[in-house]
Amino acid sequence: MNAAYAIVALPLLGFVINLVLGRRLGEPVAGWVGTAAAGGSFIASLVVWVTMLGKPAADRVTDLNIFTWFPVAGLHANAGLQMDPLSITMALFVTGVSTAIHMYSIGYMHRDPGFDRFFVYLNLFLFSMIVLVLADNFLFSFLGWEGVGFCSYGLVGFWFQREVAAVAAKKAFVTNRVGDVGFLLAMFLMFNHFSSLNYSAVLGTLVKGHATGLLTGTPGAIDGTTATAITLLLFLGAIGKSAQIPLYIWLPDAMEGPTPISALIHAATMVTAGVYLMARVAPMLHYAHATSWVVACTGAGTAFLAATIACAQDDIKKALAYSTVSQLGYMFLAIGAGDYVDGIFHMLTHAFFKALLFLAAGAVIHAMANRQDMKQMGGLAKYLPLTALTFAVGWLAISGIPPLAGFWSKDAILASAWGMNKVLWAIALVTAGLTAYYMSRQFALVFTGQARWKEARPADVHSSVGSGDGPMGSGHGPADHGAGEEGSGPGLPAVAHEEAEPRDPTWTMAVPLVVLAVAAVLGGGINFPTWHFNFLSHFLSPIFPAATAPVVSTGTKWALSILTTAVALTGLGLGLTTWRTAAHPKLEPNFLRRAWYIDDAVAATVSGPLRAMASALAFVMDTKVVDGVVNGVATSLGLSGRALRKLQNGYIRSYALGIGVGLVVVLVYLTFRTGS
Amino acid sequence: MTVPGPWYLVLAAVLFSVGATGLLVRRNILVMYMCIELMLNSVNLTFVTFARMLNDIGGQDSVFFVLVVAAAEVVVGLGIIVAIYRRRSGATADDISSLKG
Numbered sequence: 001m002n003a004a005y006a007i008v009a010l011p012l013l014g015f016v017i018n019l020v021l022g023r024r025l026g027e028p029v030a031g032w033v034g035t036a037a038a039g040g041s042f043i044a045s046l047v048v049w050v051t052m053l054g055k056p057a058a059d060r061v062t063d064l065n066i067f068t069w070f071p072v073a074g075l076h077a078n079a080g081l082q083m084d085p086l087s088i089t090m091a092l093f094v095t096g097v098s099t100a101i102h103m104y105s106i107g108y109m110h111r112d113p114g115f116d117r118f119f120v121y122l123n124l125f126l127f128s129m130i131v132l133v134l135a136d137n138f139l140f141s142f143l144g145w146e147g148v149g150f151c152s153y154g155l156v157g158f159w160f161q162r163e164v165a166a167v168a169a170k171k172a173f174v175t176n177r178v179g180d181v182g183f184l185l186a187m188f189l190m191f192n193h194f195s196s197l198n199y200s201a202v203l204g205t206l207v208k209g210h211a212t213g214l215l216t217g218t219p220g221a222i223d224g225t226t227a228t229a230i231t232l233l234l235f236l237g238a239i240g241k242s243a244q245i246p247l248y249i250w251l252p253d254a255m256e257g258p259t260p261i262s263a264l265i266h267a268a269t270m271v272t273a274g275v276y277l278m279a280r281v282a283p284m285l286h287y288a289h290a291t292s293w294v295v296a297c298t299g300a301g302t303a304f305l306a307a308t309i310a311c312a313q314d315d316i317k318k319a320l321a322y323s324t325v326s327q328l329g330y331m332f333l334a335i336g337a338g339d340y341v342d343g344i345f346h347m348l349t350h351a352f353f354k355a356l357l358f359l360a361a362g363a364v365i366h367a368m369a370n371r372q373d374m375k376q377m378g379g380l381a382k383y384l385p386l387t388a389l390t391f392a393v394g395w396l397a398i399s400g401i402p403p404l405a406g407f408w409s410k411d412a413i414l415a416s417a418w419g420m421n422k423v424l425w426a427i428a429l430v431t432a433g434l435t436a437y438y439m440s441r442q443f444a445l446v447f448t449g450q451a452r453w454k455e456a457r458p459a460d461v462h463s464s465v466g467s468g469d470g471p472m473g474s475g476h477g478p479a480d481h482g483a484g485e486e487g488s489g490p491g492l493p494a495v496a497h498e499e500a501e502p503r504d505p506t507w508t509m510a511v512p513l514v515v516l517a518v519a520a521v522l523g524g525g526i527n528f529p530t531w532h533f534n535f536l537s538h539f540l541s542p543i544f545p546a547a548t549a550p551v552v553s554t555g556t557k558w559a560l561s562i563l564t565t566a567v568a569l570t571g572l573g574l575g576l577t578t579w580r581t582a583a584h585p586k587l588e589p590n591f592l593r594r595a596w597y598i599d600d601a602v603a604a605t606v607s608g609p610l611r612a613m614a615s616a617l618a619f620v621m622d623t624k625v626v627d628g629v630v631n632g633v634a635t636s637l638g639l640s641g642r643a644l645r646k647l648q649n650g651y652i653r654s655y656a657l658g659i660g661v662g663l664v665v666v667l668v669y670l671t672f673r674t675g676s
Numbered sequence: 677m678t679v680p681g682p683w684y685l686v687l688a689a690v691l692f693s694v695g696a697t698g699l700l701v702r703r704n705i706l707v708m709y710m711c712i713e714l715m716l717n718s719v720n721l722t723f724v725t726f727a728r729m730l731n732d733i734g735g736q737d738s739v740f741f742v743l744v745v746a747a748a749e750v751v752v753g754l755g756i757i758v759a760i761y762r763r764r765s766g767a768t769a770d771d772i773s774s775l776k777g
Contacts, residue, residue: 649776650773651769651773651776653699653701653770656699660700
């Protein structure tokens with residue numbers, strides 16, 4: 001099992017090498033070092049996985065202690081790794097997708113002044129993510145949890161010269177902190193209850209409890225209230241990290257980061273950490289029915305809300321971001337319904353097709369010289385055949401068209417939702433239709449119809465939504481553009497693209513696209529529902545409490561599948577026909593464009609009452625009351641000192657008089673005391 | 677003829693009052709110093725008187741302590757007074773008030 005250490009160590013090694021030598025290695029060596037680290041980590045994961053498959057299902061959990069992190073009275077926090085089917089599944093897809101995106105970034109970040117810094121962050125992110133999923137206790141996981149948060153901050157604000165990016169990074173960080181409070185409190189509660197934070201100690205007893213049916217009375221047993229409190233607090237953390245209502249607002253803004261970051265961190269891996277956490281505590285969730293309902297409802301609500309918003313976004317990356325929020329909602333719906341395997345299954349397939357979509361979108365943005373407004377694209381299928389093909393695969397996969405990956409996972413979740421609650425199922429079904437619709441809209445706007453980008457004047461380019469995926473003044477343009485644009489602002493190469501037609505990306509970007517496209521086509525196979533080939537279910541079953549997923553009969557499943565596919569196809573057709581021919585369409589209702597005004601509402605609340613409250617606290621409460629008390633103490637002491645110093649007049653006779661008077665007083669007191 | 681004990685006590689009280697009053701009203705440091713000695717010795721007198729009246733040797737013990745302390749005090753006090761007289765001519769106690777608050 002020594003390969004397990006390599007999974008963690010290689011990204012750390014890559015990080016250190018790039019941190020120390022990155023600037024000297026330069027481009028593209030720094031990128032290849034990072035890619036090699038990620039790839040090596042992936043291979044190590046494969047080795048561990050194959051070894052694990054060779055063992056009987058009961059012996060697949062191994063705990064590797066690296067060192068004792070800090071021993072404090074009663075709390076032994078270890079830096080330890082837990083290898084079990086769930087963590088290795090996570091590690092496999094994290095390192096796999098990561099490797100592809102590292103490689104893609106070499107092409108995408110070409111000629112960026114921060115090339116080496118990018119890979120430093122990327123490897124540190126990978127390391128943190130691995131720690132998060134492989135740790136054997138909550139505290140060590142939390143280290144990774146914060147690590148990925150930090151890297152997300154650094155990478156969203158990668159082009160920090162741009163105000164928007166810096167603000168978005170701050171927003172992401174602060175919003176995540178809100179959720180982290182929940183995680184911390186949950187850990188306190190768990191330690192209070194179990195005197196340990198190890199997964200095996202906290203969850204192991206619960207798993208045994210499932211078998212015997214014990215809820216209370218035995219050591220380590222848990223009552224429903226505590227389980228609900230802990231899981232709800234953990235879910236708060238998950239909401240922050242995985243962008244669910246009401247803390248999803250940071251994710252669309254996080255699209256200010258470079259596109260590979262959007263693909264890796266804000267679509268495939270980091271945002272799924274919350275789903276992983278909830279799946280990890282599945283044994284406890286088993287005792288907390290209230291939490292399960294909260295999780296399912298939040299998931300379904302977020303899935304629907306984000307899907308509606310995605311229907312009206314013009315920015316190619318923002319639309320995908322809302323789509324990510326929506327798909328994460330599906331995963332939480334599955335977790336809430338007790339169908340943990342399909343939550344993880346959808347996480348995997350989503351990682352494939354969403355990473356693919358983002359990378360393809362990145363290729364489009366590159367080809368369009370940093371333009372991101374879909375209304376100014378169109379007809380690109382002719383110029384970017386490979387990108388169009390791979391994007392189409394992602395589009396059909398996320399829309400749930402059989403036999404692509406998304407169909408199998410989404411279908412399974414819908415079946416579980418049906419088994420749990422018909423209303424949740426209906427919401428999820430509508431969302432499935434919306435998903436197909438907005439993805440078709442996106443595909444139609446970008447790749448079909450008239451080539452609207454030909455008419456766009458440079459002035460339009462500058463005013464376009466979120467224009468500029470590049471840093472101010474660094475000339476981060478397509479790889480195949482001449483050196484002449486060095487020093488030009490974002491989106492400026494409009495002149496250049498009139499000369500050079502949009503082209504498919506270089507091979508370092510193309511290979512990951514193709515690899516992920518294949519994964520998005522075949523990914524559903526890992527949990528193929530019939531012929532007893534549902535590998536993932538069998539593989540993960542020792543981790544999750546038995547028989548929690550709602551039972552839905554095969555006939556119903558067939559009917560639901562057909563219905564879902566029909567809805568998806570309807571959305572697909574509607575989206576294509578509406579947007580394929582439209583020249584400059586503006587059909588979206590304004591409230592959807594503005595994302596239900598939720599961001600505006602938050603902004604208004606923060607800048608209105610909250611700001612007033614803050615300034616009241618700062619300028620009235622703090623300066624008057626708090627400072628008043630502090631200064632008052634000092635002033636009163638000074639005044640009394642000034643009064644008392646008059647006694648020290650330097651005349652011996654007055655001191656002598658004082659002694660005499662004092663003596664008399666003492667004598668009088670003693671006399672009368674003894675007398676009475 | 678023996679003098680009754682209370683007379684000694686009265687004498688001691690008178691001596692103490694004279695010393696205390698002198699300490700409070702006189703300005704000359706040397707005189708103030710003598711007043712302190714007067715007060716100390718009036719106390720000694722009461723100690724000896726009570727020792728005789730009560731037939732207890734403890735009172736005379738205390739007198740020895742007071743004498744020793746007074747001698748030590750004279751050494752230090754006179755040294756300070758001499759030092760002051762060297763720095764300024766004919767100082768009164770009120771002039772030496774540079775340590776006032």
